[in-house]
Amino acid sequence: MIRVMYAVLLLLAVLVLNFSLMHLAPGDVADTISQSMGGADQEVLDQIRADYGLDQPFIVQLGRYIGGVLQADLGFSFFYNQPVTKLILERLPATLLLVITSQVLALFVGVLLGVISARKPNGISSHLVTFLALFGYSAPVFWTGILLLIGFSLQFQWFPVAGMRDVTISGGFWVHFWDVTRHLVLPTITLSSIFLALYSRLSRATMMEVLGSDYVRTAKAKGLTERQVVYKHALKNSLSPVITLAGLQLSAVVSGAVLVETVFSWPGLGTLAFQSIIARDTPTILGILFFSALVVIVGNLLTDLALRLVDPRMRERA
Missing domain, CATH: 1.10.3720.10 (MetI-like)
Known part of the structure; x- marks a missing residue:
């Protein structure tokens, strides 16, 4: 039972670390989508970030992501246009x-x-x-x-x-x-x-x-x-x-x-x-x-x- 608890805590730590590293990486979903569209102005970029919740503070984004994972929701793939x-x-x-x-x-x-x-x-x-x-x-x-x-x-x-x-x-x-x-x-x-x-x-x-x-x-x-x-x-x-x-x-x-x-x-x-x-x-x-x-x-x-x-x-x- 103790090993299972440690495993859950480790999985949570990995989840937070992965999300943090992705958040620190340059660029985001809006930049990628705009590049695939051949470019977009700032208004369109802001709208895309709002649609994906990227305009929220980091802690809010992290909380929403962890909450989604607990419900078996890993987000939506914009490239494959399917749930992850x-x-x-x-x-x-x-x-x-x-x-x-x-x-x-x-x-x-x-x-x-x-x-x-x-x-x-x-x-x-x-x-x-x-x-x-x-x-x-x-x-x-x-x-x-x-x-x-x-x-x-x-x-x-x-x-x-x-x-x-x-x-x-x-x-x-x-x-x-x-x-x-x-x-x-x-x-x-x-x-x-x-x-x-x-x-x-x-x-x-x-x-x-x-x-x-x-x-x-x-x-x-x-x-x-x-x-x-x-x-x-x-x-x-x-x-x-x-x-x-x-x-x-x-x-x-x-x-x-x-x-x-x-x-x-x-x-x-x-x-x-x-x-x-x-x-x-x-x-x-x-x-x-x-x-x-x-x-x-x-x-x-x-x-x-x-x-x-x-x-x-x-x-x-x-």
Whole structure:
């Protein structure tokens, strides 16, 4: 309950900070609208500011915005001519699908590679995992995405170039499921590449530490096979640092999704944020920042829950 209260206070602080920074930025909605109109005189600018409530003192504007957020009203997008809440809810499923799939893939493959390399730390597999981890961590995510597009979409034509769905395809559920899956493969691999490197290295280090502990040696002395020792005893105790890192990296995953969605034209919040920034659509930008903070905070709460399920010692401390 205390963590939930802290999360609410943090979300409120993020809301105030984002609104304050946008208020301090040069220009406003009236300037952007007038530029799109080819110019406007001062009377028209004043009328636009009055329509959007920009002629009110800052504290009044902030209070109205927070009050609107509490009622699930994030304002109105002048660029898309739609409520911001509707825009975000339409794009949110696509971003959540990409982010969750990427995190699950990075965690599963990263932990698996870490365990394999930890079993033989001086073997070829360990050196190969280290090389792949360094390569994945050092490569910019947009560069990786462009290479995958050139290789697997343009050269071999195995996967679609852009988008989330092929509008020309008709059929039942499984036809559309397979279509979305094909579109999802390259963005997921791109976004998960850098985090897979982090999880594999951390998993390798923690697994090697756990394999050298007394209870593991005792389990081996009892005659348990190496597979039983690794996957039944050591793995569970080595997951806590990896899960903690996954929770801390969630904000990086969300921000990385902006680049990945832009490269692959994925119709999520990242693409919406990119287009809104270019159009200087302040209400939409504020709404996306709010939802991004909400996703990260909820993700950290779920990380705490996962740690309690994996590590009984966390339940005892609570």
